[in-house]
Amino acid sequence: MKGAKEEKTRLPLDEGTGYGRASATCDEELVRVGPGTPCGELMRRYWQPISQSAHVTEVPQALKVLGEDLVLFRDGLGRPGLLHARCAHRGTSLYYGKVDEQGIRCCYHGWQFDVQGRCTDQQCEPEGGRHRDNVRQPWYPLEERYGLVFAYMGPPAKKPVLPRYDILENLGADEMVFPTGPSGFGAGADDTVRLIPCNWLQQFENTLDPFHLTALHTKHRGVHFCADLGNVPQVRFEPTERGIRYVSTFKRLRDGREVDRISPALIPNIRSVPSVMLDLGPSTHVVWTVPADDSSHYLFQAGRVKKSYKGTADMFRTTRPVRFSDEDSDRTPTQPRLWSELTPEQIQRYPSDWEAQISQGPITLHSVENLGTTDIGVVMLRRLLRQQIRVVQEGGDPMGVSFDPDEPVIKVGGVNVFTEVAPQT
Ligand code: FES
Ligand SMILES: [Fe+2]
The missing domain is CATH 3.90.380 (Naphthalene 1,2-dioxygenase Alpha Subunit; Chain A, domain 1)
Structure with missing residues (x-):
């Protein structure tokens, strides 16, 4: 009897173990979404929801979309703005910025950007920045519908209708x-x-x-x-x-x-x-x-x-x-x-x-x-x-x-x- 039980419980040869398997990989073309990646460029051709409208206030929010670090806020005139988080001056995050009617002001040296990234003031520069028009904070267009804020992060000439x-x-x-x-x-x-x-x-x-x-x-x-x-x-x-x-x-x-x-x-x-x-x-x-x-x-x-x-x-x-x-x-x-x-x-x-x-x-x-x-x-x-x-x-x-x-x-x-x-x- 013992022999029969041993026969039943004996495992077959040790085939298919985890040992020596090649390292596994993902489908790079489909999973990567950052700027310049194949799927990232596809995604950027469509409007993407990034927030509820009701959540966008004068308090800047840091968020990441398609691998990009961004800051979302609503200016004092009620316009939503989506800018790269990294200030065009020397890189401080605009998450710490202060929002008013004109846009968002960086905490470090007070440069201010409107919702389309135009530099509207350089607080400590002579005359508020004689060359401020040469500076543009990277920004993205937004539209609001269905209680959501949609961003278009693709090539401007290819912006579709929402x-x-x-x-x-x-x-x-x-x-x-x-x-x-x-x-x-x-x-x-x-x-x-x-x-x-x-x-x-x-x-x-x-x-x-x-x-x-x-x-x-x-x-x-x-x-x-x-x-x-x-x-x-x-x-x-x-x-x-x-x-x-x-x-x-x-x-x-x-x-x-x-x-x-x-x-x-x-x-x-x-x-x-x-x-x-x-x-x-x-x-x-x-x-x-x-x-x-x-x-x-x-x-x-x-x-x-x-x-x-x-x-x-x-x-x-x-x-x-x-x-x-x-x-x-x-x-x-x-x-x-x-x-x-x-x-x-x-x-x-x-x-x-x-x-x-x-x-x-x-x-x-x-x-x-x-x-x-x-x-x-x-x-x-x-x-x-x-x-x-x-x-x-x-x-x-x-x-x-x-x-x-x-x-x-x-x-x-x-x-x-x-x-x-x-x-x-
Ligand atoms: S780093 Fe933003 S104003 Fe200087
Ligand atoms: Fe399910």
């Missing part, structure tokens, strides 16, 4: 657009987090990864959103005018219907996911994954909501940690609570998007991935980004960019479509 999205337009009398961000909400955390510590792409790829709804959000430890998502869907990925979308079909819902979940990703970094609670109808939120640098990013969103809506705090509590499925043998009578209130043990036991994506590393290692059929959307996205990078490198205009001030609103196209299924006879 897009409008159909789901955020033509509001009813009882509706409003509600801005959110930067926030860990949308990445499985909550508002206690502003900066998400991983590369923008591994977050954005989640947009074309419908199978994680079944695995991570339903089967792993319980139901985060809706038990019907636990059935592995039939999924097809399709190119669209502005990117890629998936159509994820769940047959035999508990109420007898079936649903097509249509979820678009817009190049370079926008998503609009239809309700994961399987509510009827179009998606209500536009979400931007904005790189801060190569290993961190922000999430901003603008949502169409009822005027009675009070913000996302309630949503954090109902979607995280979990509402347990009936089948979950580890069922625990825990009340839903904020991500930031969870213990390390609870986080390990009940992971969500944050843990799945952050644990891939600050920049995931593409060379040691093993992709499967469920990764077709991810592969298509990487291929399309690379293609759009080439378009920019060859002097063209990337997908979705428009210079027409009368450009029609963008049809976002995220929606849950239900079908009644005839009972089988």
Whole structure:
């Protein structure tokens, strides 16, 4: 008997160990976003949200976007300004500056810059600086819409119009657009987090990864959103005018219907996911994954909501940690609570998007991935980004960019479509 047990427990030869493996690398072309990098130049051809309008005040804020250190403020005339943080005089950060009607004044020698970087005063120079017009603090254009401040950090001659999205337009009398961000909400955390510590792409790829709804959000430890998502869907990925979308079909819902979940990703970094609670109808939120640098990013969103809506705090509590499925043998009578209130043990036991994506590393290692059929959307996205990078490198205009001030609103196209299924006879 002993011999048979030993036979059963004996391990095969030690193949596939970690020893001697080549060092792993990331996909440099897609993950780097600084000035002059391939993907950074693609990103710079689009307006990017960098703050909520309500958060921009006369108190300068330091922020990093696309690898650049910047300072954001609102001058005394109400105009938002985005300047390089490093003062054009001798490099002190304008974060310590003082704002008035004319702009921001550096703390060190009092040089003042307006919201377009013009030097309007050099306090200690004769006549306020006879040559101050020769100095320009690097700056970027801003526009405000949907309660967000958008920056254009690309070549001035290629500045596109700031897009409008159909789901955020033509509001009813009882509706409003509600801005959110930067926030860990949308990445499985909550508002206690502003900066998400991983590369923008591994977050954005989640947009074309419908199978994680079944695995991570339903089967792993319980139901985060809706038990019907636990059935592995039939999924097809399709190119669209502005990117890629998936159509994820769940047959035999508990109420007898079936649903097509249509979820678009817009190049370079926008998503609009239809309700994961399987509510009827179009998606209500536009979400931007904005790189801060190569290993961190922000999430901003603008949502169409009822005027009675009070913000996302309630949503954090109902979607995280979990509402347990009936089948979950580890069922625990825990009340839903904020991500930031969870213990390390609870986080390990009940992971969500944050843990799945952050644990891939600050920049995931593409060379040691093993992709499967469920990764077709991810592969298509990487291929399309690379293609759009080439378009920019060859002097063209990337997908979705428009210079027409009368450009029609963008049809976002995220929606849950239900079908009644005839009972089988
Ligand atoms: S370093 Fe800013 S004014 Fe001198
Ligand atoms: Fe998710």
